[in-house]
Amino acid sequence: MSSKPSGLLSATFAEPAYDHLVELVHQRDAAAHRRLASLRMTAHDADGREVLALDVDPAREIFDLGAALSERPEERLMVLFDARYDERVFPYRPHQYAYLHPRGATDAPLYYAVNATLGGVPDRIGATNINNVETYVFRPRAFAERYSVMLGNVSRFAAAQAQLIAYYGTERVGHQIELPPKAHVEAMVAADLEGIRLSRVETKAPFRLATYVVGRRAESGHLVLFDHLFTYVK
Amino acid sequence: MLARALLGVRRERTYYLPWITRRGVDCTLLLSNVEARFKEGFTRGPFLATVTQYNARGKTVGRYEVSLHDPTDTVEVSLGDTPGHGFATVASERINSDLYVTLSDGTSYTATHGRHEFVEQYPPWTAAVLATSTALLALVGRTLPAFARDQYVYVGPDSRSHVLLMNLSNVTNRIRVVLTAADGAARRALLRVPPRGAHLLDVGRLTDPASVTTACRLRLEGNAWFNLYLVGAGARDLDGPLSLMHVK
Structure with missing residues (x-):
């Protein structure tokens, strides 16, 4: 770019x-x-x-x-x-x-x-808030769904080391994700941890990545959730 | 802004979300203050909020008091599954986070978020002038185009996007709809949406069946402030699973 x-x-x-x-x-x-x-x-x-x-x-x-x-x-x-x-x-x-x-x-x-x-270029077109630390909240009851976060590194030269953190009540489970330029991954997030429901996820990256929170019907795998996350800094 | 001042129109900051319920499709709001968890003065609860639910006629059909213990707490507000639609406002001094609206068929759910915008309040004399002038214009299928929106809607053999129009004002909103299909054919309608009311625009009634999913152009003009959400419907149309989605 x-x-x-x-x-x-x-x-x-x-x-x-x-x-x-x-x-x-x-x-x-x-x-x-x-x-x-x-x-x-x-x-x-x-x-x-x-x-x-x-x-x-x-x-x-x-x-x-x-x-x-x-x-x-x-x-x-x-x-x-x-x-x-x-x-x-x-x-x-x-x-x-x-x-x-x-x-x-x-x-x-x-x-x-x-x-x-x-x-990865600093944001110059209107959105001046930090947009590389984001979160997303899930409904507290259980559904027949699988969850994940899709992350992609859109930069031309810089590799990115991203963190994906899933929260279950007071417990947190962290994932380290290495993404070379233009690489991407669908990082699965367990819907519960020892019976405690997934409450939210958080992504942290050195610069803006392509990030979507994903929900799929457990049976068919069809997308029911494909949405942006939300910045902490509004 | 000058026109608003001359007409005495006030804009009240309001967070609102759409809602739609059908038999077998439950609508639940998901409230939290998580985006404010690093914001000074917002790290400790409780965070109180009042949710007011308006139906398509603009009547208050629900009021819910909500308390969040801390920024990461979440509270669900179920709007039931009695068929209906409209919007809900969330009034809170200290919630500074996007709030979600979810639709569920019991096994999975779809979600989108609300909008922090405003509701317009017209004084009685301005409302009376608007009512008279728009009633006259309605005789020829027109409205006073104070606000206009362009939006794409989609029609396919097994899916489509309807439009939930929300009248975010205290006056009757006559909204002119022009839907132009991919082949250039245009269909028109004039809607009358009550104050704080809503209208579910069934796109399928304005277009011919399509063999492949295509985009149609929708032009909306209203005499008062309004906004819209898309309502996604699958092969069973409004009797099946649904999704809601904000637009810019």
Whole structure:
């Protein structure tokens, strides 16, 4: 990613057999179209290798990520959208959303905000808070779900050592995660610890990573939760 | 801002969350103050809050007093599973964290968070002028476009996104809806949402069935402040599992 102030790098994760439509502009107004100058999409396997790169027509409103990755064999890819926007967009941060649904499933689709990651460059486009120490809270009763956190290092050169901490009442379980550039992982988090329910998770990293908290139906593995975490510093 | 001042409109800071319930779909709010745990003056509880639940007609249908012992404590507020929808406000002096709204079919749950924004209060004379002018405009299918939103909605063979519109004001909000499908066909509707009320816009009624999931453009114009959440529905539409999702 360039260090130009009008650049935005956003990141998501993609799995096979999902309808996955990514909005390239948040609001379909003429001004938003003028501001999107270019967009390049790249997809990376778990080790960080680039397996697909596309220059996306910036006039498009919706990018069909599910279709673009339909031939890929990987279980999970990290997808980066490297955009250039007209400087008039600032200080407002262009925000992308996406629609996600397992094809043919009765589950509800998810609609989520794509991580604005910026590639580890200090945040210069509106969000001035610390955004690399985050948390997420879970419901206290048990569900037939599996939980995890997807983490991806979007930086070009710097490896990242991240901490993922899961809390069970007063107990905490920490995971150390090493991520070379563009590598990513789905770190599983146990739903309970000796009968005590998972209450929250926390991620800490030296700079902004792509981070999503994930919940899956235990039986099918379909996503029921795919959401950003929340910063401690508001 | 000048227009608001001239019209005497006040904006009250409000944290709100949407709610929707169906038979077999339970809606539960999840409250905590975890994001404030490192904030000076917020490390010790109790943290008190009042949750007020409004239904689609804008009537108060629930009020819940909540106390969090410390920043990492969580409290659930069940809004039941009697079919309905609307929004709930959370009033608290010392909660400074995003709060979640969850929908569950009993085996799993989906979640999103609320918004710290505002509710608009119109004085009686402004409300009367608005009521008269928007009633006249409604005769020709229009509204006073004081606020406008653009949003994508999705329609597919086994999933779609409906829209929960929330009237965040104390006046009737006439909201004009224009939905443009991928083929350019446009459908229009004019909604009348009561003060602090809500409307569940069934996108399926405004579009033709689709063989693949496609995005439609939705343009919304209202005479008073409103916001929206998307309601995700799967193959069983509103009778099956649901999700809620905030928009910017």
